[in-house]
Amino acid sequence: MSKTHDADVAFIQALAELLRTNDLTELQVKRDYGQDDSLNVRVSRKMEQQVVQVAPSAAPAVAAPAPAAAAAAPVASESDDPAQAPGAVTSPMVGTAYLQSEPGSPAFVKVGDTVEEGQTLLIVEAMKTMNQIPSPRAGTVKRILVEDGAPVEFGAPLMIVE
Structure with missing residues (x-):
């Protein structure tokens, strides 16, 4: 200039x-x-990434954490980083994560479910396109790390499948 x-x-x-x-x-x-x-x-700007763990018996609407609950959670050490877990499924793009195909329908998977390689785990919407995120391996869903409708960054951990 x-x-x-x-x-x-x-x-x-x-x-x-x-x-x-x-x-x-x-x-x-x-x-x-x-x-x-x-x-x-x-x-x-740098955004803090919030990790949410959904209990196996909780419904998605009940599992959304309250701000006080997030503040009360213990501080994770670097070794507890979900992105470093061997079964981490990461986002291949920037977008919005959806755990179900449409509002009111059942979630694709929940904690404790057994999944097959290639099975849809969730959807990431990017530029008005719904992208199905398949399981990279067969295993059990150990943790769901995103909330339904939450923004996700490229490489952000979405789930743990072991």
Whole structure:
């Protein structure tokens, strides 16, 4: 950018607010003002990842944690990182995780279920496309690490199948 535009500061502040209000982790924008005059802006933030474990007998609506319950949970050590578990199923994309095919229908799987390789575990919606996430191996669902309708990042652990 060759000269300062007064509106740029307000524009960057608006991008930061958009990031917060929409729970985004990153935005990148390029504004062209003319020949050899442009503004490239990349605004990003680090989001804390919340891990939710659903009890085998609890219904998904009951399993959603209250903010007080999340605060009372013990702090996990680095060795307890679900992404490092041998049976971790991670998200292949950024999107929104859904544990059932549509609202009101039963969940694809629940903790304790035995699954086959290739069986659908959940759906990740990305850009209005529903992507089925298959089980990479046969085994038992040990933990469900995401809530229904929760945003997920690329590589985020979704479930533990051992």
